[in-house]
Amino acid sequence: MSDSATSGVRGISVAAAFAGMRSVAPVVFRAGCPDCRGRFELAAGALRLAIGASSRTTFYSFTCPECGAAVRKPAGERVIELLTGGGVRTLRLHSTL
Numbered sequence: 001m002s003d004s005a006t007s008g009v010r011g012i013s014v015a016a017a018f019a020g021m022r023s024v025a026p027v028v029f030r031a032g033c034p035d036c037r038g039r040f041e042l043a044a045g046a047l048r049l050a051i052g053a054s055s056r057t058t059f060y061s062f063t064c065p066e067c068g069a070a071v072r073k074p075a076g077e078r079v080i081e082l083l084t085g086g087g088v089r090t091l092r093l094h095s096t097l
Contacts, residue, residue: 027086031062031071038066044087049075052093060088 028041042062049060060083061072075083084090 029083029086029088033064033067033069033071035069035071036064036067038064040065044083045089047083047088049080049083049088049090050093051075051080051090057093 027044029044029047030039031042031047032039042065046065047060047062050058052058055074055076058075058080059072060075060079061070063069064071
């Protein structure tokens with residue numbers, strides 16, 4: 001890099017570099033319980049995603065905050081994309097070799 005390309009960066013403090021940034025709101029997902037029919041929002045930490053070798057073994061799960069039931073629902077490609085993009089922990093049930 002030339003001196004002119006880097007000279008503007010040298011005098012900036014960390015606080016000044018991040019001054020215009022705003023905090024990001026946590027991601028929440030809408031979900032429903034098939035047992036109690038409750039509708040609610042869950043944080044990424046309340047969900048788990050398991051990616052298996054087939055569509056039958058790929059699912060997400062959570063515990064219903066209203067009735068306490070363990071809920072497991074199938075996860076297609078779009079759901080996988082949304083959950084992983086939102087920070088949901090993922091478990092791969094098969095190797096990608």
